Amino acid sequence: MKKTTVEALAKENAFELIGKEWMLITAGNKEHCNMMTASWGGIGWLWNKPVAFVFVRPERATYPLIEENEHLTLSFLGHSEAMRKVYNFCGSKSGRDYDKVKETGLTPVETEHGAIGFEEARLTIEGRKMFRTELKADEFIDKEALARWYNDQPGGSLHTMYVVEIENVYE
Template sequence: MIHKTIKIEELKFNPFTLIGRDWMLITAGNINSFNTMTASWGSLGYIWERPVVSCVIRPQRFTRKFVEENEFFTLSFFGMEYRSALEICGKYSGKNVNKVEMARLTPKEDEEFKTVFFEQANLVLICKKIYFQDIIPENFLDKSIDNFYPAKDYHRMFIGEILKVLKKEE
């Protein structure tokens, strides 16, 4: 399948359903060494005069190491026919199994930024890390949020500048 680069202004979607309901894969690394994980928490917006994404990753996730060690990461979005693939990528650790193979996804490397996305994705955002921040429980103004962290394994938030948007050609 072919992906074409489009301008960010051409995007037409609801970010609340795209991320919160449909999910995404966060991927970092190069074609020879990468990992991916399913995520349903994140955001899209504009800060520091740049279009950005934010995503959060718990410390025990194998993908976090790849995001930390690489300059770029991707967010890949799929049609609902790939829901089981995203479930596999969320259930298994790439440290223990080849979940990309289990999910029957085909990794591709972006030629310009040398980062990985998936051939089956409808939409890909290629991002450059520009900021990170650990979630600090003392900063919760609504203390009930801490209920999401019974193991006290607080996320690290990454903000990435969206450098390139790829859309699967119909």
């Protein structure tokens, strides 16, 4: 991973980047980390800082690692068939049951602030947590979104949203 500037994100289409390519949210350190696939979130400008925001359900094995650590990474692996398999594995298998780094063959790389990215990523964002909030059912204005995404099916609990300051970008 080669460090670049946050301005390098300007060439990316955030809708494509997150919604179509997907990302791995990784938290932890070189002794213990876990990653999960995500396709919800965004990149923008808030509180006069470049930020990313991501959504994580409390049931995810990555959740306590996000809670315990100041930094996390968002890794974008591209659209290849091999990387799509990584995304599918990390999105469907739990870090409680699998060593995802070993199972996917990804090569962990420690970032400037001790978070974990991956050598295979075409783009990695390192962020420092600034804000978190738990989504609440009674705060949904669009009740159809609540019914569709947060029903009684397994994994249907509401997400926690994190806003992270983008401190480093790696290509």
